Amino acid sequence: MLLMLMGAAEAPAKAKACKKGFVRKGAKCVKKAAATTKKVTATTKKATGASSSVPADADTDAVVKIGFDLAAQGGLKFDPTTMGAGQYIQTLPVLRTLLTRTQDLDFKPDLAESAKVVNPTTLEVNLRPNLKFSDGTDLDSAAVRATFNRNLASNNANGLQITDMAVVKQIDINSPTKFTIRLSKPNAGVVYALLAGVEFAPLSPKSFSDGTNLDRFAVGAGPMKIIDYVPNQHIDFVKNPYYWDAAHVYLKGMQYVHVTAGAAVVNGLRAGAVDWASIQPDQAQNMLGNLKAVMYQMTAADTIQWCVKDGTPLGNVKVRQAVAYAINRDNYNGIIQNGVSSEAWDLFPPSSKFHNKSLDNVYKRDIVKAKALLAEAGFPNGFKFTVATGPATQSNAEVLQSQLRDAGIDMQILISNNTTADYYTLATQKAEATFSQSRPGPWDKVSRFYLSDSFSNACKAPSPQVDRLYAQVAGLALDDPAAVPAWQKLSEVIFKDLAFFPQINWTIAGYGYNGSEFGKLVTYVDQLGTRRVDPVGTYIKK
Numbered sequence: 001m002l003l004m005l006m007g008a009a010e011a012p013a014k015a016k017a018c019k020k021g022f023v024r025k026g027a028k029c030v031k032k033a034a035a036t037t038k039k040v041t042a043t044t045k046k047a048t049g050a051s052s053s054v055p056a057d058a059d060t061d062a063v064v065k066i067g068f069d070l071a072a073q074g075g076l077k078f079d080p081t082t083m084g085a086g087q088y089i090q091t092l093p094v095l096r097t098l099l100t101r102t103q104d105l106d107f108k109p110d111l112a113e114s115a116k117v118v119n120p121t122t123l124e125v126n127l128r129p130n131l132k133f134s135d136g137t138d139l140d141s142a143a144v145r146a147t148f149n150r151n152l153a154s155n156n157a158n159g160l161q162i163t164d165m166a167v168v169k170q171i172d173i174n175s176p177t178k179f180t181i182r183l184s185k186p187n188a189g190v191v192y193a194l195l196a197g198v199e200f201a202p203l204s205p206k207s208f209s210d211g212t213n214l215d216r217f218a219v220g221a222g223p224m225k226i227i228d229y230v231p232n233q234h235i236d237f238v239k240n241p242y243y244w245d246a247a248h249v250y251l252k253g254m255q256y257v258h259v260t261a262g263a264a265v266v267n268g269l270r271a272g273a274v275d276w277a278s279i280q281p282d283q284a285q286n287m288l289g290n291l292k293a294v295m296y297q298m299t300a301a302d303t304i305q306w307c308v309k310d311g312t313p314l315g316n317v318k319v320r321q322a323v324a325y326a327i328n329r330d331n332y333n334g335i336i337q338n339g340v341s342s343e344a345w346d347l348f349p350p351s352s353k354f355h356n357k358s359l360d361n362v363y364k365r366d367i368v369k370a371k372a373l374l375a376e377a378g379f380p381n382g383f384k385f386t387v388a389t390g391p392a393t394q395s396n397a398e399v400l401q402s403q404l405r406d407a408g409i410d411m412q413i414l415i416s417n418n419t420t421a422d423y424y425t426l427a428t429q430k431a432e433a434t435f436s437q438s439r440p441g442p443w444d445k446v447s448r449f450y451l452s453d454s455f456s457n458a459c460k461a462p463s464p465q466v467d468r469l470y471a472q473v474a475g476l477a478l479d480d481p482a483a484v485p486a487w488q489k490l491s492e493v494i495f496k497d498l499a500f501f502p503q504i505n506w507t508i509a510g511y512g513y514n515g516s517e518f519g520k521l522v523t524y525v526d527q528l529g530t531r532r533v534d535p536v537g538t539y540i541k542k
Contacts, residue, residue, distance in 0.1 A: 058540070070257075158420050164447050245536055323409060
């Protein structure tokens with residue numbers, strides 16, 4: 001982990017002050033040296049219970065209003081054992097994780113004071129001392145183990161990375177604040193990343209049996225706790241006084257406000273009904289006056305996920321390749337992403353050492369080749385399939401629909417408020433495909449999508465070659481010289497050989513907010529790599 005340490009020179013206290021930008025050195029004033037930054041490879045630690053001075057302009061009675069669709073996926077659930085796909089990203093103010101991701105996709109401590117990989121099958125975690133849940137009960141090693149075991153036993157692949165969790169053989173309690181995770185496979189890096197997810201985010205064991213409705217009133221150890229939940233309308237939170245860093249929580253609370261995707265988001269921000277909301281790239285232009293927009297490129301990619309099954313068109317690799325060739329990524333970038341993204345040809349963007357350059361332009365648009373592949377596969381007149389997508393990505397799907405039509409491919413669009421039911425669950429599946437983004441990575445880029453038992457591989461198409469190669473990279477440290485060719489080979493098999501799921505471009509995400517309201521807006525990075533309002537450090541001005 002990288003810890004940034006800042007240092008700067010100071011002028012002697014009793015000497016005559018030098019002008020701005022200079023410091024005294026002996027009898028002379030000399031130009032001040034630039035602050036230096038040191039990178040230290042270490043386990044980082046934060047002081048427990050650090051004191052804090054509340055910003056002078058902070059309104060400590062303020063409640064920040066976050067807008068998003070509370071009806072999506074059947075309604076937001078806070079219990080990891082029942083939550084739907086993607087819901088974990090909204091639960092983190094309550095279900096604080098042991099580690100949190102940084103914006104450069106490193107990790108930093110939160111509830112855990114430190115975590116380290118001892119060897120490929122062993123991890124050690126040290127909790128901060130004197131932690132408590134929002135109900136006042138103790139948060140110790142036993143509580144973390146009880147939560148993890150409950151999550152794993154639920155087999156809820158919708159909300160949890162069950163495939164990666166399953167390699168945990170046992171959790172040994174060394175002390176109330178220290179535990180050791182032992183694995184059945186050399187996948188320590190994979191499990192280390194789970195420490196920043198809901199898989200290990202502790203819940204109060206008392207709440208497991210005292211009748212608490214955990215879907216609506218989960219008892220976590222985050223900076224916020226739930227006090228009211230009105231389905232499809234609002235969810236109210238209040239500051240958790242037991243949070244280890246409560247001194248830096250300046251808000252009285254938070255409120256999730258139901259806002260559907262599209263124009264309602266912009267209207268809600270303009271009317272002041274919400275202070276912050278995720279926005280699509282084409283909505284950034286609507287952030288005018290006091291409304292501000294922040295857009296950023298992710299290491300996840302916009303992706304079509306589909307049901308690969310023998311006896312169907314999508315079960316034929318040539319059909320899947322034809323779809324990939326029919327996509328016009330430049331056009332998609334211009335219409336959907338305001339021209340600020342780029343093609344996603346493999347698992348990693350060009351800035352990554354794991355990027356496979358040999359795959360650049362592997363599926364550059366070629367309608368002639370797409371039609372030829374369809375004919376070879378036995379579909380000279382094209383084929384038809386349905387994609388389920390949420391309202392927020394309807395425009396993305398419509399652009400793809402138009403592009404695929406040029407190759408004789410008829411992609412029907414099902415607007416879905418619950419893709420968990422309409423695509424990911426076979427018993428209720430209404431569409432052969434869905435539109436989503438991949439994961440930030442590295443390991444979850446594969447484990448969530450391309451393994452034989454991956455969640456997004458909804459029809460569980462056997463992929464033994466991917467399974468074997470993933471087992472190899474999962475056992476390698478990211479700085480191991482063998483990791484680069486191993487990851488590059490994995491990309492080659494997934495995208496070139498199998499044409500498993502077609503990636504389009506690197507995802508452009510963003511948010512809009514009322515700049516006149518916030519004195520300081522702090523964001524954290526969720527498991528998908530997107531940014532959310534962090535109650536720690538954020539405040540509303542008086």
